Amino acid sequence: MENIMILIIVVFFASLLQASTGFGFSIVGTPFLLLLLPAQSAIQLNIILSLCLSMFMIYSIRNEVNFPLLKRLILGSLIGIVPGLLLYLFLNIDIFKIIVGTMIILLTILLIAKVTIKQTNRRDAVAGGIAGLLTTSIGVPGPPLLLYFSSTSLDKTALRSTTLAYYLFIYLISLVMQISFGGTNAEVWTSSLIALIPLVAGIVLGQYLFKWINQRVFRIITYVILLFTGCYMLIGS
Template identity: 35%
Template sequence: MEWTFLILTTFFAATLQAATGFGFGLVGVTIFVILLQSTSAVQIVIIVTFAMSVFHWLKIRSHAPDHLVKKIMLGCMVGYPIGVLIFSNFDLYALKLSVALLILVVSAQNLFEILKTRRGGTPNFLPMRGRHFAGVGAVSGIMASALAMPGPPVIAYLAQCELDKNAIRATVITCSTFSYGVALILQASFIGIDTTTMTTSAILIPIALIGTLFGDYIARFINPTLFKNIVLVVLLFSGLNMVINL
């Protein structure tokens, strides 16, 4: 029964990530921790998501604006070691609470903008400046190495910028691929990854790749409005879930 839920969760989370650019960490960490009752769930999510992100990145990398990716990644480099220190030495309660509140605030702003647009108003896009993207990247880097969730801060910000859905998906996937690769190296170097974690990850990776192909297929049928609505729902779910599971 445990393996059935692991496989179903992996497929659904991979489909969601391929369709929107993020989501595997949100769904995977939450359910894997419940099923496995171990912090190894975070490492499994990192390994599986890195494999599927590389596969997906090769298909959509051309849509990612290079200048945005570079700024976000520079910020990530600052956040990675901080996330490892938090993961290995501190209680994650404060981090989870801070991130949850941040996500809920941004989600509320996204909801306000969606409702405003539906009523015929002009959307207020967030500024696309280098320092803002670097800050977003730093938060993403911390979440990548501490919680295996680099996507939420990036998608939350980009969803309110003047970008199309393909640019948003490609940017988030590109940054996530880099983040998960670095997070995996840091976890292996400073914490260690046991054989059981590696074996479980190896079994789930093919399932994740199938989910990626399916999510990439259905993404073409998602219009910009539906895309923003899905992002909003997933962000709200992630924020509320973090609060509930503190």
């Protein structure tokens, strides 16, 4: 019963964060899900819920998507999904969490120091490739996109919509590949059903809050999310 309550609370706040900023569900949710379930089950549960979240939200914001950018992200991700699947199947999850946590903290420090990355078509594809690798491996595509786009001038509305459309693609591909090569179990799907109501509640409240978050607040939230996730991954490993 305690685990169910933790699951409901985590999913609610993670979906609220995702709906209000465009990032956060996997970044915040995955570390806590890893405490409740075995690693591969937690990663798969996160992907299922993230896919549901993307499906619930995409219709209402579809007109805000930057389709040329979305295309570059998707094409780049095709390079990263297979290596990511191999990491999911064979790499020790604690080692990978240390690598990712360290990377997130270092790059966030660079962002706070206002070290910027000029956006180019090639770098869009590279960001998509890294996000694809992280999705099929640990179910967390957000950090490379968040780090990359936070240093650009991309409007928060277009950023949220485009990344959400990208998630819809990459989560679906990752879920199919993980189930095909690594299997699944009943616990994952039962937990997914339990989490649907708090997921929807978080989406509704988050979309309301999105209207009141300006660019400066958005950027501060971004830094807090990244630092929290990086430190949590290091401690949890």
